[in-house]
Amino acid sequence: xxxxxxxxxxxxxxxxxxxxxxxxxxxxxxLLCLELMLNAANLxxxxxxxxxxxxxxxxxxxxxxxxxxCEVTVGLGLxxxxxxxxxxxxxxxxxxxxx
Amino acid sequence: MxxxxxxxxxxxxxxxxIAVVMLRNPFYNVLALxxxxxxxAALFLLLRAxxxxxxxxxxxAGAVMVLYVFVVAYVGGADEPLHRHGAALKVLGPLFGxxxxxxxxxxxxGTALKGISSKGAPYIFGFGTPKxxxxxxxxxYLFPFEVASLLLMVAAMGAVVLARRxxxxxxxxxxxxxxxxxxxxxxxxxxxxxxxxGGGGTVSQPEYENQREPIGxxxxxxxxxxxxxxxx
Numbered sequence: 001x002x003x004x005x006x007x008x009x010x011x012x013x014x015x016x017x018x019x020x021x022x023x024x025x026x027x028x029x030x031l032l033c034l035e036l037m038l039n040a041a042n043l044x045x046x047x048x049x050x051x052x053x054x055x056x057x058x059x060x061x062x063x064x065x066x067x068x069x070c071e072v073t074v075g076l077g078l079x080x081x082x083x084x085x086x087x088x089x090x091x092x093x094x095x096x097x098x099x
Numbered sequence: 100m101x102x103x104x105x106x107x108x109x110x111x112x113x114x115x116x117i118a119v120v121m122l123r124n125p126f127y128n129v130l131a132l133x134x135x136x137x138x139x140a141a142l143f144l145l146l147r148a149x150x151x152x153x154x155x156x157x158x159x160a161g162a163v164m165v166l167y168v169f170v171v172a173y174v175g176g177a178d179e180p181l182h183r184h185g186a187a188l189k190v191l192g193p194l195f196g197x198x199x200x201x202x203x204x205x206x207x208x209g210t211a212l213k214g215i216s217s218k219g220a221p222y223i224f225g226f227g228t229p230k231x232x233x234x235x236x237x238x239x240y241l242f243p244f245e246v247a248s249l250l251l252m253v254a255a256m257g258a259v260v261l262a263r264r265x266x267x268x269x270x271x272x273x274x275x276x277x278x279x280x281x282x283x284x285x286x287x288x289x290x291x292x293x294x295x296x297g298g299g300g301t302v303s304q305p306e307y308e309n310q311r312e313p314i315g316x317x318x319x320x321x322x323x324x325x326x327x328x329x330x331x
Contacts, residue, residue, distance in 0.1 A: 007207045
């Protein structure tokens with residue numbers, strides 16, 4: 001398959017993730033949609049690495065995976081903290097930073 | 100053959116992504132994301148990124164998703180409204196997403212890059228294998244590798260600090276009340292053995308039922324049913 005097909009799939013997945021971040025109210029689902037966007041970027045990186053025959057794209061994709069894992073741990077820690085405080089699981093209601 | 104595999108994997112990935120956004124139960128969202136990640140790993144294999152595909156399945160679909168499942172089970176995966184309260188984003192969000200998809204496709208496919216319509220560079224044997232990637236990580240890309248490990252350690256410590264039970268937020272003796280559940284007589288904890296505070300088994304029932312988290316309990320009345328969260 002031509003590389004353009006992979007890039008099209010990547011663009012579609014990124015757009016779906018962006019829709020999810022905009023539309024869904026639950027912070028847990030927003031984190032999942034962020035994962036979708038990061039994975040779309042990963043797919044584009046690996047496709048470009050295949051296109052040029054270079055290896056830097058794959059290395060960068062692995063680094064993106066590490067950063068996504070860090071984001072997940074911190075985000076899930078925040079969600080557990082929100083639940084412990086018995087606040088509502090809704091990003092519209094959690095719009096103030098002070099405790 | 101590769102075209103058939105590509106379309107199967109791409110349809111799986113896009114269907115998984117749509118299911119992540121559309122399903123109402125967070126537990127099903129996580130399972131849909133697992134399907135999406137595995138389909139994406141198949142796409143990585145088609146792009147000859149073997150190590151990235153393996154890491155995707157093992158680390159992402161394995162470890163990270165297990166973390167998600169644990170948190171969904173802890174928080175409670177109840178069905179919930181699909182949209183936010185203000186209805187403007189309900190219409191504008193998908194419109195914005197469609198515009199973004201079209202724009203990204205135009206930007207990437209409309210470039211003058213010649214390689215985009217080709218099948219990629221000629222394949223060199225060993226490209227993308229664990230040996231290749233590992234050698235690169237320990238020679239050329241050593242600095243990003245070390246920075247990534249440092250970042251992982253900082254994130255792990257940050258998660259522990261964020262999710263721990265804060266002492267100042269509890270009522271006085273809140274943690275002891277969490278320890279003092281029903282216990283047969285003549286059994287105790289190490290805490291009592293050292294003589295700091297005793298008599299855990301003889302505490303009366305209403306004493307610890309009245310204790311609940313003091314902060315924010317009136318903002319979420321559906322959860323304030325009197326149960327206290329146990330500490331770790």
